[in-house]
Amino acid sequence: MRNVDEFTITHQPIASIDLMEKAARAFVKCFLKTEFNAHKRVAIFCGKGNNGGDGLAIAHLLLHNGYEHVKVYIVNFSARQSDDFAINLQRIDESRCKKVIINHPSELKNVKADLIIDAILGSGLNKPLAGDYAELVKIINKLQKRVYAVDVPTGFFSEGELSADYNGIKAYKTICFQRPKINFFFPESAVATEHHEVVDIQLEEAFIESLSTDFYLTERTDMVRLIKNRKPFSHKGTYGHALLIAGNIDTMGAALLSAKACLYAGAGLTTACIPATGLTALNTLLPEVMALPRDEYTRIENPAKYKAIAIGPGLGINSDNEKLLESLILAARPLVIDADALNILGERPDLLDILPAGSILTPHVKEFDRIFGAHESWWARVQTAIIWARKKQVVIILKNQFSFVCVPNGKVLINPTGNPAMAQGGMGDVLTGILSALLAQGYSATDSAKIGCYIHGLAGDYLASERHVVTASEVAERIPFEMHLLSATN
Ligand SMILES: NC(=O)C1=CN([C@@H]2O[C@H](COP(=O)(O)OP(=O)(O)OC[C@H]3O[C@@H](n4cnc5c(N)ncnc54)[C@H](OP(=O)(O)O)[C@@H]3O)[C@@H](O)[C@H]2O)[C@@H](O)CC1
């Protein structure tokens, strides 16, 4: 962001102090959406860099917006200060804003605040917190007040491996500028900030887009561009035949959920390869789906007749299923590999080595570590996924609240949709069904993964807007509505 900042200043008629003012305005506008009680006492902790400069400008604006009790705490632990911090400090000195200078953490006493704004250190963090900074942050966290962080919580690295013993500010919400920090998407960030919201400060967009990065956030506009309308005169053959190899005696539901999602995501034909004991359930619940009974060792005759083949949901781990997976991999057909098929891969590194290019793997964290070994952090997991996706020319969807879609060209597409109401068994089976349907309809593995994760989460978000929890079946049923809304606009 720093070079974007510089680029904006040199290419647009805007001074850096004005950019800081814009950032502060954007912060305050967002802050006032939830904090509209101007009687609340606000303590703003400001370091002496530009993050602290933002804090001072925010203090000014809050007073302007009718907040009566705003106090700034200048964290004076460093001799250096940025130019824009100095300008804003002078403005504060000339205003009616209360100011306290803290030269040592022990000087912080009797903080009477309802809300705290953290502007001590932002994206300039270049080493872990230690000494006075660490001590001060500990005291602030102990106050147990609602903290809003400016751009980044103090002590939180925006990118790179996150330490397991985070000692920075624990924010309720981080209001960050222009782009989310990559590390907000990792589960380890939950300890640093419960929520984050990105605000636009009109940095030079064209320049941001031109910066090289391996991380891309999937957006609604991508869906509108990618999802194709159903064509006049098209028929079931146009939209491909998907085969789902799934289910076992005690996990038939997984097969039913995948097959349901496959239907609802638009495959022309769907066949479920399930144990014969599940046929009645399948025919009763999903009469549109064809069945291929799976008893003992089954070979898929003529796999070429299917445009997409998925294997794994509720499959069960046994030698017959292992042989089945092996035969498909040896047939060099791209596959969607999920759940127990991933667990089989974990036991068979030789199969991992010959994965058909164009396949999609959909591991959650445990499945991922079973295949690729234990990892200390999510950052490390994503690095491993990037390497394997490139090496085997496959797509790896590392599933979580924000799923990381690692694609063959080494890029990572971060999926922003989805929510904790979706944290319930069967949700991954639905994703596998959606992916199969998209592949059957002719989308590439990368586009299927990108679209599939997005609409899966979007359906969950729609349902969760009025509910505490959503079920996997309901997510499947919501898919055609979301696809309609997205494709209708293109
Ligand atoms: N384009 C944008 O995004 C815009 C950004 N803006 C704002 O600027 C913020 C970035 O400001 P910044 O570059 O001045 O750095 P900041 O975070 O204030 O740190 C200050 C100094 O602290 C030091 N330091 C680092 N780690 C340390 C540690 N562990 N313990 C102790 N000291 C440590 C380090 O100095 P050093 O140690 O290198 O001398 C560092 O330079 C950004 O977050 C946003 O709020 C907006 O105003 C406008 C648009």
Ligand SMILES: Nc1ncnc2c1ncn2[C@@H]1O[C@H](COP(=O)(O)OP(=O)(O)O)[C@@H](O)[C@H]1O
């Ligand atoms: N908190 C959450 N926020 C968003 N999505 C979630 C959340 N929890 C789970 N999901 C989604 O639900 C799916 C769960 O997959 P998985 O664990 O394989 O489920 P199952 O094996 O029960 O079918 C993933 O796609 C994941 O992204």
